[in-house]
Amino acid sequence: MMSILSLPHILPVNVNKSGSDLAVCYSAVDPHRFFIPEQYTQLYHCEAYTLLNDQHKIRYNQLFAARTNEQFMLFESGFTKAVMENLLRADVFKQLDSISDSLVLLLNDEQRHFEMFRSLNQYCFPEFYTDHDYYFLSIPRLQQALLRLFCRYPQHLYALVWLVLLMEEHAVRFSTDLMQQAGSENLDFNFVKVHKAHLRDEARHVQIDANVLDYLLARSSRGNNAINRWLLNKLLRETLKPKQAGLNVIRQLVLEFPELSNISEQLMDGIRSFEYDPCMMPMFADRNLTPVSKALLKLYPEFENALAI
Ligand SMILES: [Fe+2]
Ligand SMILES: [Fe+2]
Numbered sequence: 001m002m003s004i005l006s007l008p009h010i011l012p013v014n015v016n017k018s019g020s021d022l023a024v025c026y027s028a029v030d031p032h033r034f035f036i037p038e039q040y041t042q043l044y045h046c047e048a049y050t051l052l053n054d055q056h057k058i059r060y061n062q063l064f065a066a067r068t069n070e071q072f073m074l075f076e077s078g079f080t081k082a083v084m085e086n087l088l089r090a091d092v093f094k095q096l097d098s099i100s101d102s103l104v105l106l107l108n109d110e111q112r113h114f115e116m117f118r119s120l121n122q123y124c125f126p127e128f129y130t131d132h133d134y135y136f137l138s139i140p141r142l143q144q145a146l147l148r149l150f151c152r153y154p155q156h157l158y159a160l161v162w163l164v165l166l167m168e169e170h171a172v173r174f175s176t177d178l179m180q181q182a183g184s185e186n187l188d189f190n191f192v193k194v195h196k197a198h199l200r201d202e203a204r205h206v207q208i209d210a211n212v213l214d215y216l217l218a219r220s221s222r223g224n225n226a227i228n229r230w231l232l233n234k235l236l237r238e239t240l241k242p243k244q245a246g247l248n249v250i251r252q253l254v255l256e257f258p259e260l261s262n263i264s265e266q267l268m269d270g271i272r273s274f275e276y277d278p279c280m281m282p283m284f285a286d287r288n289l290t291p292v293s294k295a296l297l298k299l300y301p302e303f304e305n306a307l308a309i
Helices: 007-015 047-051 054-090 097-124 141-150 159-185 189-218 222-240 244-256 258-272 291-299
Strands: none
Touching: 007 097, 007 189, 047 258, 054 097, 054 141, 054 159, 054 189, 054 244, 097 189, 159 189, 159 222, 159 291, 189 291, 244 258
């Protein structure tokens, strides 16, 4: 079972490696290969997926991979950045330089990841990303402003940090599965390279998150603890709700394959029928898939229900 590593065990080993091979050199994209494992695409979990032929499935997978890159970009450059920057600004870890240093490192990593995923999307889909960073995702300005406001006090609302941890544990699982399937599933080599680099940093981030959470939880009052348990469950349910972007991927697929227009509603209804994102649900059914959260739950078992979806 994984335990929480102390920061001196995490930082010195990896700091010098950080950034060295993130300048990924891309190779020619093979249009006949999947970009990501099928189980990380929503339609794969619908009956309507069987209506697609192999060519449709490959293109759907590639388009959904672009949307997934956008999701990593938005989450890491938006939510994670806001939460961790505000934690640093609040100066809560006054006596613990190692936590502050690790957060600076994490923020630098996420900035590079944003650029890495953006350049991968630009390379694989120049027709979508020449002028824009986002093609499938759209976040209304009001929602962005509310999010920024909400993320202002993560030292008290540390449920925000736990959400960052869970999304980073998802990233670790995603990259691990992608690399494991790379040989047998004929996945595009550019995606394998990018996720190899991402996995190395995210494996460190989850440990940084755990140290931050342990620090904040150990100093939390009972009342604040209860508020954060409630908030974490709400945040998770909101995050896991399938968003418009999944439908936008299907619209693009139908645009590229007009013969699918007569089943487009069937494909969309498949996505609309999900209460929560089927690509992320396995990690809430099996705690072994979120080993760092599992280690934290051993220390703070009162959060068990907060993570129940
Ligand atoms: Fe990242
Ligand atoms: Fe991260």
